[in-house]
């Protein structure tokens with residue numbers, strides 16, 4: 335049900351605009367309060383009166399109209415919304431969204447809205463396949479915008495291929511899934527680790543790695559947004575922790591081990607997104623190591639294995655590990671899952687340029703202890719975080735909350 339949810343429905347100039355009326359009916363039938371906005375082209379396909387009658391609200395069509403109760407309508411409408419859905423979304427509007435153009439109601443709402451955005455594209459197959467459209471979709475995905483469809487099938491042009499608007503029931507399903515995320519972790523405590531560790535060599539040098547901490551911070555932020563109490567244990571990063579999260583900053587793997595084990599018993603789920611060093615220098619030189627030697631040999635010694643210790647101690651908590659791999663992604667993830675007794679492994683190909691450590695985006699495969707393997711497309715780290723939390727929420731739903 336969508337009772338009390340405020341949804342903005344943007345309709346743009348596609349032949350499929352008439353299907354938006356059915357979508358609107360489905361959304362209102364489920365209890366949502368829907369406000370429609372239409373582009374000028376959309377009004378050429380279906381009259382705004384149809385949407386006004388079905389939603390029982392004025393339809394936002396003219397950015398400069400004076401009759402929105404003295405408010406700046408696009409700011410007011412965007413501010414109160416739980417979700418902004420654009421269905422159908424034309425190639426033209428996708429391009430405007432991707433480039434930040436704002437010359438009508440729908441595009442102004444897109445820039446002003448802070449709620450999640452769901453787009454349901456509809457267009458001819460060649461328009462969908464065009465590199466410009468594909469680049470715009472990729473840009474929007476990377477910024478966290480969600481997509482449903484397009485489906486493949488017979489198109490209005492008579493051609494067959496990708497570009498059909500997703501069926502209204504499918505769009506409603508995506509709406510419900512997105513809105514269900516909002517508070518589904520309320521009452522749960524999540525412990526998230528992030529970032530690299532620095533293992534000192536001497537008073538000024540350390541052995542570290544390229545982890546930026548972005549994935550762990552995105553997880554902490556997404557979990558907090560979904561109502562969880564979040565404990566973030568992080569190695570050195572320049573990132574600001576999300577508001578409301580308890581942030582414990584550590585430097586070495588040993589410090590991370592201590593901080594995590596001290597807090598894990600009270601957590602419903604532990605997500606180990608950090609990249610702690612597996613080895614540290616066996617000896618830390620008391621003063622700066624001088625240059626001038628022909629060869630300098632470092633002796634390294636293993637650091638404590640945080641995940642292994644956690645899985646040994648943990649009973650009820652959901653345990654999620656990351657596997658940064660450069661080859662054999664799924665096989666290595668399965669091995670880690672089994673060896674460390676985890677519920678879920680997030681395997682990412684750190685060899686790829688657009689995924690892994692420093693990138694804003696990530697391409698991961700989720701490998702569950704239940705055997706489910708889910709390969710996600712290239713997504714923003716924020717969206718990857720939500721997909722991981724969707725799985726964690728499902729696992730938690732099967733377990734009672736901690737007292």
Ligand SMILES: Cc1cc2nc3c(=O)[nH]c(=O)nc-3n(C[C@H](O)[C@H](O)[C@H](O)COP(=O)(O)O)c2cc1C
Pocket residue numbers: 345346347348349350373374375376423424425426427428456457458461
């Ligand atoms: C009969 C007809 C059907 C169209 N169907 C689509 C469509 O399904 N998808 C699309 O991207 N553009 C379609 N167009 C083109 C758009 O209407 C056009 O690009 C317009 O500028 C979109 O404006 P808007 O995005 O502001 O609504 C169609 C045009 C016509 C005349």
